[in-house]
Amino acid sequence: MADKTPKSSRNGAGDPIDFGGPVCPVPLQDYPNVILGHGGGGKLSAELVEHVFLPAFKNDHLDVLRDSAVIQLTGQRLAMSTDSYVVRPLFFPGGSIGDLAINGTVNDLAMSGAKPLYLSAAFIIEEGFPIAELKRIADAMGAAARHAGVTVITGDTKVVEQGHGDGCYINTAGVGVVPDGIDIAPNNARPGDVVIVSGTLGDHGMAIMSVREGLEFDAKIQSDSAPLADMVAAITEVCPDVHVLRDPTRGGLAASLNEIAASSDCGIVIEETRLPIHPIVQSACEILGFDPLLVANEGKLVCMVPAAFAGAVLNAIQADKHGSNAAIIGHVVAEHPGVVVAKTVIGASRVVVTAIGEQLPRIC
Amino acid sequence: MKHLTEYRDGEKAKRLAGEIQRLVTRPWAIMEVCGGQTHSIIRNGIDQILPDKIEMIHGPGCPVCVTPLDVIDKALAIASRPDVIFCSFGDMLRVPGSEGDLFKVKAAGGDVRVVYSPLDAVKIARENPDREVVFLAIGFETTAPANAMAVKLAHDQCVDNFSALVSHVLVPPAIEAIMNSPGNRVNAFLAAGHVCSVTGFDHYRPLCDRYKVPIVITGFEPLDLLDGIRRCVAQLESGSAAVENAYPRVVSEQGNVAAQTLLDEVFETTDRNWRGIGSIPHSGWRLRDTYRNFDAESKFDVAAICTRESTLCRAGDVLKGAIKPNQCEAFGKQCTPRTPLGATMVSGEGACAAYYNYGRLVPLNAPDTNVAEQA
Numbered sequence: 240m241a242d243k244t245p246k247s248s249r250n251g252a253g254d255p256i257d258f259g260g261p262v263c264p265v266p267l268q269d270y271p272n273v274i275l276g277h278g279g280g281g282k283l284s285a286e287l288v289e290h291v292f293l294p295a296f297k298n299d300h301l302d303v304l305r306d307s308a309v310i311q312l313t314g315q316r317l318a319m320s321t322d323s324y325v326v327r328p329l330f331f332p333g334g335s336i337g338d339l340a341i342n343g344t345v346n347d348l349a350m351s352g353a354k355p356l357y358l359s360a361a362f363i364i365e366e367g368f369p370i371a372e373l374k375r376i377a378d379a380m381g382a383a384a385r386h387a388g389v390t391v392i393t394g395d396t397k398v399v400e401q402g403h404g405d406g407c408y409i410n411t412a413g414v415g416v417v418p419d420g421i422d423i424a425p426n427n428a429r430p431g432d433v434v435i436v437s438g439t440l441g442d443h444g445m446a447i448m449s450v451r452e453g454l455e456f457d458a459k460i461q462s463d464s465a466p467l468a469d470m471v472a473a474i475t476e477v478c479p480d481v482h483v484l485r486d487p488t489r490g491g492l493a494a495s496l497n498e499i500a501a502s503s504d505c506g507i508v509i510e511e512t513r514l515p516i517h518p519i520v521q522s523a524c525e526i527l528g529f530d531p532l533l534v535a536n537e538g539k540l541v542c543m544v545p546a547a548f549a550g551a552v553l554n555a556i557q558a559d560k561h562g563s564n565a566a567i568i569g570h571v572v573a574e575h576p577g578v579v580v581a582k583t584v585i586g587a588s589r590v591v592v593t594a595i596g597e598q599l600p601r602i603c
Numbered sequence: 604m605k606h607l608t609e610y611r612d613g614e615k616a617k618r619l620a621g622e623i624q625r626l627v628t629r630p631w632a633i634m635e636v637c638g639g640q641t642h643s644i645i646r647n648g649i650d651q652i653l654p655d656k657i658e659m660i661h662g663p664g665c666p667v668c669v670t671p672l673d674v675i676d677k678a679l680a681i682a683s684r685p686d687v688i689f690c691s692f693g694d695m696l697r698v699p700g701s702e703g704d705l706f707k708v709k710a711a712g713g714d715v716r717v718v719y720s721p722l723d724a725v726k727i728a729r730e731n732p733d734r735e736v737v738f739l740a741i742g743f744e745t746t747a748p749a750n751a752m753a754v755k756l757a758h759d760q761c762v763d764n765f766s767a768l769v770s771h772v773l774v775p776p777a778i779e780a781i782m783n784s785p786g787n788r789v790n791a792f793l794a795a796g797h798v799c800s801v802t803g804f805d806h807y808r809p810l811c812d813r814y815k816v817p818i819v820i821t822g823f824e825p826l827d828l829l830d831g832i833r834r835c836v837a838q839l840e841s842g843s844a845a846v847e848n849a850y851p852r853v854v855s856e857q858g859n860v861a862a863q864t865l866l867d868e869v870f871e872t873t874d875r876n877w878r879g880i881g882s883i884p885h886s887g888w889r890l891r892d893t894y895r896n897f898d899a900e901s902k903f904d905v906a907a908i909c910t911r912e913s914t915l916c917r918a919g920d921v922l923k924g925a926i927k928p929n930q931c932e933a934f935g936k937q938c939t940p941r942t943p944l945g946a947t948m949v950s951g952e953g954a955c956a957a958y959y960n961y962g963r964l965v966p967l968n969a970p971d972t973n974v975a976e977q978a
Contacts, residue, residue, distance in 0.1 A: 270703075270707055270710065271707075272710040272711060273710060274707065274709065275706070275709070276697075276706060452719060454719070512613070583647045584611045584616075584647065584825065585613050585616035585647055585649065585652060585825050586613050586616070586652065587651040587652050589645065589646060589647075589648050599693030599694045599696060599697065599717065600692065600717070
């Protein structure tokens with residue numbers, strides 16, 4: 240490349256010009272401090288887990304990196320999971336932090352094929368937070384728990400000084416029972432499997448974005464926060480041999496598919512024309528320069544099932560009240576292991592990559 | 604949004620690609636100037652359905668990517684100050700300077716905020732009279748009117764704690780620089796539709812006449828781009844060179860006159876350094892004397908920050924097709940996506956980053972292939 244000394248120290252005009260295609264930069268990944276992107280569900284999050292937490296806690300259960308761990312206890316297989324909720328704003332179209340705190344952990348358990356049973360709830364509350372709002376959150380959690388068929392049986396409360404929190408953070412942990420004969424894991428995808436998503440993509444992420452940033456669209460975008468345990472039960476009933484179930488939350492469908500492709504050592508091909516995306520969400524993504532495949536969901540699953548069961552599984556999902564927009568979007572292949580490819584709207588192809596951190600609105 | 608279906612029709616795209624195939628008799632290199640167009644070409648795989656004789660060269664039209672290293676370093680220096688609220692468009696937060704990026708500054712305690720409009724930054728300045736609020740004003744002619752409006756508003760309302768770190772760049776001088784470059788292979792240009800929606804396209808005619816190069820004002824959807832390419836090829840094959848408007852639903856010949864008046868009031872042209880390209884005379888805007896009090900570079904005394912880009916990097920040779928990415932001595936050693944030395948590795952879609960990321964799929968000594976084509 241030609242000398243890039245700024246004009247202040249070179250002649251400027253008449254220098255040879257290097258031209259070509261500098262395009263949107265990727266971020267630096269070597270940070271000495273935690274940045275927000277480390278919580279975005281993309282490559283930075285994965286690196287944090289890989290380099291900080293896995294070495295510290297190393298064990299066979301954790302190393303699989305499932306949505307929930309499955310352990311054998313006194314003749315039964317139990318699934319266990321935990322998740323923390325730090326959403327802002329606390330109340331948004333389609334739900335609240337309370338709904339998320341129940342549904343998120345219920346869904347993490349369900350992705351192992353488990354029937355979720357019991358949850359804990361721990362609150363970190365900022366000094367000065369209105370009791371009335373805390374009650375709204377607790378009531379929402381109670382209602383969500385009843386709807387999901389789980390019971391909150393233990394909890395904890397901590398209060399931090401004003402300015403040291405964001406109103407209210409919640410952690411929930413949960414356990415459930417995995418039925419006999421079910422073996423669902425992210426490394427179980429096999430060439431020939433069909434890829435199914437249970438509904439429209441990106442609803443939750445864009446709902447939060449629209450209220451957080453005060454963006455007005457033609458219609459309100461609603462979060463899709465919902466419990467999926469009943470849907471999973473319906474899937475496993477018609478297809479006990481489900482290979483993979485994943486809950487594409489932070490990082491969106493792209494992160495889930497890339498994790499599955501990598502851990503199963505297979506390729507995945509999806510078709511953009513088959514992706515169910517709500518028109519308002521699509522429009523919002525267009526305006527901000529976001530890829531809906533990278534936007535968070537809170538009430539959707541992606542599953543990989545043998546081709547022979549694809550029709551039955553699709554029907555089972557569509558019969559569930561949270562699955563009416565389910566669609567077959569692609570298949571698992573032996574080629575390009577670890578890589579997810581999308582067939583584009585014009586019949587070409589592109590590689591679907593995982594976001595490094597969080598998506599950012601594009602200027603260009 | 605009508606364009607989500609109307610301008611993304613797969614069958615129409617194939618028909619347009621077929622028309623291009625029928626028109627083309629010899630190799631042509633067409634440059635899409637705008638980063639938004641590059642993004643659409645890559646994302647939709649438009650280059651994959653074009654005839655082999657058509658080569659798309661990705662132009663220098665991503666304002667994020669061409670913002671020089673020293674401007675990023677100035678931004679980092681200003682944003683690190685405890686008295687500053689630093690406001691920026693989202694994607695500038697992750698552009699690496701020589702010592703990190705704005706995310707790193709934010710993580711170290713800097714008050715860095717993403718805004719969707721420079722007017723939001725003026726509002727933040729009004730709400731925080733005891734803090735200095737700085738907006739990183741980058742971009743082509745498309746983003747410049749809003750940035751000019753923010754400066755004018757701050758001036759008119761005496762919001763003296765607002766300032767802008769200005770690094771605006773202009774398309775026509777870049778086209779001229781490319782045409783004057785000894786290594787130039789560009790036969791025709793797709794001009795950036797959104798830029799022309801502000802500026803109109805009258806000032807492209809002298810370029811067209813001087814260099815005998817077709818310039819087609821083009822949109823961003825797959826069918827827009829294919830139509831723009833088709834028109835370029837038709838001109839090239841017939842030996843003509845004219846400015847054509849293939850984006851009339853957005854662009855008029857005179858452009859947005861009110862925006863042009865505002866731009867002329869607030870900004871004046873200046874020489875500008877382009878990352879990955881070098882210095883191009885009269886290719887940028889800076890604040891006029893009337894508004895110089897709102898120039899963050901002067902206000903925070905960072906004008907002296909001067910950064911050299913790596914001399915190891917051979918991105919220029921890669922971009923001109925002289926070498927493959929893996930033939931650069933720094934490839935995979937000093938230069939990786941984590942530690943990019945040049946624009947082609949800084950970018951997720953750049954040639955070097957693509958070789959690095961997909962090297963496990965594409966033999967490094969093999970001709971360029973798209974892994975997606977194997978699917």
